[in-house]
Amino acid sequence: MTGPPRNFGAELAVVGSGMAGLAASVFAANRHITTALTGNSGALAYTTGYLDLLGRVDGSTAEVADPWLALEDLRQARPSHPLARIAAADIRAAFDEFTAFVGEHGIAYSPAGAHNICALTPAGTLKRTLCVPATMAAGPRAVSEKAACVIVDFEGLKGFSAREVVAHLAGRWPAIEARRVAFPGMPRGEVYAEVMARAMEVPATRERLAEVLRGVAGAARVIGLPAMLGMHRPDRVHAELQRLTGLEIFEIPTLPPSVPGVRLRELLEQALPKAGVTLIPQHKVAQVSFDADGAALLLHDSFGPIRIRARAVILATGRFLSGGLEAHPNGIREPLLNLPVTQPAGRADWYRERYTDSRGHPLHRAGIEIDAESRPLGPRGRPLDDRLFAAGVIVAHQDWIRSRSGAGIAIATAYQAVAAAQRYLGPRPPPGAPR
């Protein structure tokens, strides 16, 4: 037995709930576009929580200090790169709007500044990023000031080692040391950052950890912890722990599954419905088709079919991990609409000889083509449908991992796609006007 089909209607359907799909839904909700958001969990839980714009120049190993200047270079060197096709003012506006939204709901971010921030990776190396969560902001500051600092990790926690972090940083930061503690009230065995983060939402747990941290701080006034300071209200948990310890505390991202990613997902899954978005979480869309009345989307959950009717669709299904692209023996496919995929001529050309080749691999630049209105191109090089838009790393001509630009591409292309969808759907009250 299955239930009767459940039907939803919206002006805009967003397919995919990674960073691009979530950002698109934020922008659409702010523009008074009624929106339905669907998609599987995707890769958000694997992210650091940092919002990168451009951390490396494409095709080089040089780090980018000023991403806005680097974008100018990108426009010259790689005009087909998705970020090269978006005005810097729009990219900045997109970051500002996105971080304002998540900030309002409990995860404050540093504003998009003129320069990249030099932030800590889980291994204790440094990377360039544009915006960091407020819970992590003291880390880059401590790195530059070289204040006396203790990096703390937890018994049973895999994927984050204070000793490793310290080993990488000690050369430039002599006043740093590593300590390992037991997380209060946790049974012995493997401990997960997610579990600690949720336990930190409980005031009594915070008090007990504060006592432990005061015990290991010694003369240091700064403590670095793996990202585990709360899941639902990290800013509050962070502030409370600083108050209880009298210490400055910062989080360092961990290996997946990472708390900052799960935080963003859970925050947006609650904030978006409150902003009027219809959320159909954790299920992949099986079919999208267009007819005279608009788009029809079909998906299934354990209870049966779900149908969505919408006037326009944003495709934000990601790459291989999330199923937006599929690798087959005879080539790379876009499975949902069978959009043409720009890709190397043959499978032999997917990778270069050396896996660590600094130029990257041609496969990673594969993706779909879009026009200036964010519309995916069909087989004849024309938009497949005027009502279909695309956002995120499914778009070709970028290698987001190598260029440290994943969030930048997701947020900026989502902004652009929503603007294009809005032009199609018709004018609205300005963002911020009463709903």
Added chain:
Amino acid sequence: MAQTTIPTLHFKEAALELLPPGANFDACLSCGLCSSGCPASGLENMDPRKFIRMALLGMDEELSNTHWVWCCTLCKRCEYVCPMKIDVSKLVFLARGNWPKDRQPAGIVRSCALTQRGASTSAMGMPPDDFVLVVEDVLEEVRATQPAFRHLQAPVDKPGAHFFVNQNSREPMSEPEEMVPLWKILDLVGADWTYASSGWAAENFCMFTGDEEAWRAVIKTRVEAVNALGCQVWLNTECGHSYYSMWQGVERFGLDAHFRMESLITWYARWIREGKLPINARWNRQGIKFTVQDPCMIVRKSFGDPIAEDMRFVVRTLVGEDNFVDMQPNRSANYCCGGGGGSLQAGKREQRLVYGKRKFDQITATGAAYVLTPCHNCHSQIEDVGHHYGGHYGVVHFWTLMCLSLGILGENERRYLGADLRALID
């Protein structure tokens, strides 16, 4: 006496048969989202990721023998958060069924045996005549002692009634007066309903033994009972796994059900929206805070978020918008309380309490004085972890609080109310 040996299952082969075309356990990225989000991780030195990795490595003997399969509550949160949608619970279910009966947890086996014993399908073994008698006795007492309800009805075996209402055995067996609030609500909304002497019970521990034949037999009795009375809707009351075992059972075993299977939560919401159930939060003048537990069996495993939304609509109406504090995470992403999958009868109390610590933390973080949950197993487990970890919250049924709101809660129907709530109506 020598113990019966647990046969060795070939998990990888079995997985291939269980999975839909195109899906496979090889797709596991080993990312650990499943284990990170599973309250059973670490119990019996096992977790969902380890289970999958061991299956892929052919460690069949270890997996066939691990007691973890009785600590996992089959809540499917691992599948929910998995980017590859790998369902570990399918393998756990298989492993459970592979254990010889004499090695399975005696409590679950006994409950299943009792369920199969008579036409009631009651896991507490209550015979049909006893059930009917208890209903009649309780009804008679209500009519005699509560003048406003001197015409209250609790029909049994009424042919053609719209709703076939199921009943968890715990009430007629242990706390019969707890049946009354629901009768009053059904009376108030003018529902055309009936109990039945056959197939009335809600619980189905046979599903938790992994014994498909026993599961099927229980559901078949219930389906036949509803068909025989010609009811349009089998209405699942405040019991989680009964819903899942029924609709999954009907689908899995291809049973011929001539009725719809619906949840009381959906109907609470509908009756409120239609103005038939005029509950409100005016009674909550002290601003007592409530949170709600999403039973896995009716939210994540069955209806998904829409029923979680209905439940929140009901709770907000009932306790006041400002007095509802959601747990984190919630809805389909909520954690199992640790009482699911038969674990309350599995005899592993220590593990069950470790499992429940996650739920305890969630509840404590809300600061709520009460947890509302429409599931008996959630109810028992959340009470138990509260006592164990020194919590200060109570657990209440929806029907109790609704009748409190309506001013019709009888004096002996207040078992789950704390002093603060009692003070409001005494």
